[in-house]
Amino acid sequence: xxxxxxxxxxxxxxxxxxxxxxxxxxxxxxxxxxxxxxxxxxxxxxxxxxxxxxxxxxxxxxxxxxxxxxxxxxxxxxxxxxxxxxxxxxxxxxxxxxxxxxxxxxxxxxxxxxxxxxxxxxxxxxxxxxxxxxxxxxxxxxxxxxxxxxxxxxxxxxxxxxxxxxxxxxxxxxxxxxxxxxxxxxxxxxxxxxxxxxxxxxxxxxxxxxxxxxxxxxxxxxxxxxxxxxxxxxxxxx
Numbered sequence: 663x664x665x666x667x668x669x670x671x672x673x674x675x676x677x678x679x680x681x682x683x684x685x686x687x688x689x690x691x692x693x694x695x696x697x698x699x700x701x702x703x704x705x706x707x708x709x710x711x712x713x714x715x716x717x718x719x720x721x722x723x724x725x726x727x728x729x730x731x732x733x734x735x736x737x738x739x740x741x742x743x744x745x746x747x748x749x750x751x752x753x754x755x756x757x758x759x760x761x762x763x764x765x766x767x768x769x770x771x772x773x774x775x776x777x778x779x780x781x782x783x784x785x786x787x788x789x790x791x792x793x794x795x796x797x798x799x800x801x802x803x804x805x806x807x808x809x810x811x812x813x814x815x816x817x818x819x820x821x822x823x824x825x826x827x828x829x830x831x832x833x834x835x836x837x838x839x840x841x842x843x844x845x846x847x848x849x850x851x852x853x854x855x856x857x858x859x860x861x862x863x864x865x866x867x868x869x870x871x872x873x874x875x876x877x878x879x880x881x882x883x884x885x886x887x888x889x890x891x892x893x894x895x896x897x898x899x900x
Contacts, residue, residue, distance in 0.1 A: 669895045674698050675713030677743065677759075679705045679723035679734045684756065684875060688719045691875045696891050705737040715752050715894070716743055718759025720811070720873055730773060730814045731761030740766055752796060753867045754894065757812055760859070760869035769862055769869045770827060771819040773812075777852025781813040785884075786850050788835040788858045788872055789842050795861050797868045798834055800893035805842045806886040808872035810850060815871040817853035817860070824854055834859035835870060868894075 674692045678685045685702065693700040701711045705723075710716065723734035734740065740762070747753055747768050755763040763769045776782055789805050790798040819827060827833060835858040839848045849856045851871075859870030874887030 669696070669892070670714075672698055672714040672895060673712060674700045674715045674717060675703045675710050676700060676717045676719060677703045677705065677739055678719075679721065679737065681723045681725050682719055682721035682758070684720035684873065687873075687875045688717055688756070691878045691887075691891060692717070695878055695888070696895060698895065703739055705734070705739050707739050708742060710739075710742050710746060715754070716746055718743075718753070718755040718762050719875070720757030720759060723758055723762060726814075730758060731763075731765040734758075734762045735765040744768065747862075747864075747867050750864065750866050752894070754797065755867075755869040756873055756875065757810075757815070757871055760871055761814065763867060763869045768867045769860055770823060770832070771817055771860065773814050773871070774816040774818050775814050776812070776816050776850070781811075782815070782850050783811040784809065784850070786810050786858075786872060787838050787840050787842075787848065789838045789844065791833040791836050792831050794831055795834055795865055795868065797859075797861070797890055797894050800896055801889050803842070804889065805838060805840065806889060807840075807877065807884060808874055808887055809876045810872050812851070812871055815851040815853070817857045817871070819854055827860065828855070830863060832861050832863065833857055834861055834868060835872070
């Protein structure tokens with residue numbers, strides 16, 4: 663029997679692409695704050711080093727020279743990541759990592775240029791849309807203040823695919839205001855249905871545009887992001 667709030671010991675593999683710039687932030691949070699063993703996984707490697715959790719951090723993989731995540735999708739390490747996903751292994755992609763997962767076909771949809779055609783870097787509020795995922799199961803309906811920093815964060819799906827996503831309860835987060843109201847004005851990039859994060863049908867691959875690792879250290883004045891890491895790493899009571 664494990665009690666509520668008990669964290670699993672998980673070896674975390676953080677993938678590093680040329681242009682990643684949030685990898686060390688993620689390593690710090692997972693290792694120094696969450697107390698988990700962490701491995702850096704270079705994009706040219708073919709070995710996940712026995713990782714239990716794979717994280718694709720934010721940044722500008724390969725300089726976004728084609729489109730965000732499109733080149734990183736073909737990195738040698740991604741063959742291993744795809745295989746890991748198909749075996750049910752948990753994967754979290756944040757910002758550019760979310761884009762890479764969509765390009766790799768591990769998550770539905772695509773991330774397009776923000777509706778205002780500008781890079782947006784500021785705090786936003788998000789609210790969980792489901793508790794039926796490892797990433798959100800312990801958060802409830804709490805409103806979280808999490809930073810964003812992206813130019814291509816507008817989540818898009820064709821209407822029929824969007825309905826299938828909604829019906830399957832795969833929407834993880836929606837942008838909202840500080841009171842939890844999901845409104846047009848609270849959406850910073852024009853995402854369809856104000857979606858800030860989704861999961862796959864197998865509910866083991868998670869992608870989100872906001873950066874929880876930038877809101878997980880008391881020295882930054884905001885620890886709302888810790889709720890996601892606690893939920894992700896929390897052991898399921900047996």
